[in-house]
Amino acid sequence: MSGKLLRVGTVYIPVTDVEQSAGWYADHLGAEVSYRDEDKAIVNLADQSFFLVKAAEGECSNFIDIHGKERFSLTFEVNGLEALESVHEEFRVKGIHVGDIEDRGHAGRNFVFDDPDGNRFDVWSELSPAYKEKFLSH
Structure with a gap:
């Protein structure tokens, strides 16, 4: 290429x-x-x-994985666990359907939220190193 x-x-x-x-x-x-x-x-x-x-009606961006679990196709990142907890609480207060904060066995924590059409999104507490380097190192 x-x-x-x-x-x-x-x-x-x-x-x-x-x-x-x-x-x-x-x-x-x-x-x-x-x-x-x-x-x-x-x-x-x-x-x-x-x-x-x-x-x-009924279309959404989610998919079913090999184990039959409905999955999201997009993960948003926030800068750390405190930021994740803050966003989670803000979304909950706004009435957004949010899942629990989870430990998935890798770095950081996550939670899932849905929009009104059932499109599911993930939020992760870890910013990618490239993003940190480019935008937060100044």
Whole structure:
């Protein structure tokens, strides 16, 4: 390969009501809505663009793993356990469906949360070393 993939530019998330979902992402997650029409909204969150795309009822970004467990396809990172606990509590107070903070046997801790359409996301207490080096070492 002559070039290399440098970053993920956009993540697509299926939603049933674009207007309602864009509002939820803005109000509950602090996303900035940069575009909206009847079929999609672009929200910016965690240095990433998310396209909320109108989809059929019951569609979501989750998948079932080999053991029959429903899984998320995206993990957000926060800077440490204290930050994870703070975000977990903030989400709980806002009425977001959140799972318990878990020890999964690797570095850090995680919890899972859902948007109104059932799209499941993970939050991890460990920032990637490359991100820390690039953005937090100054």
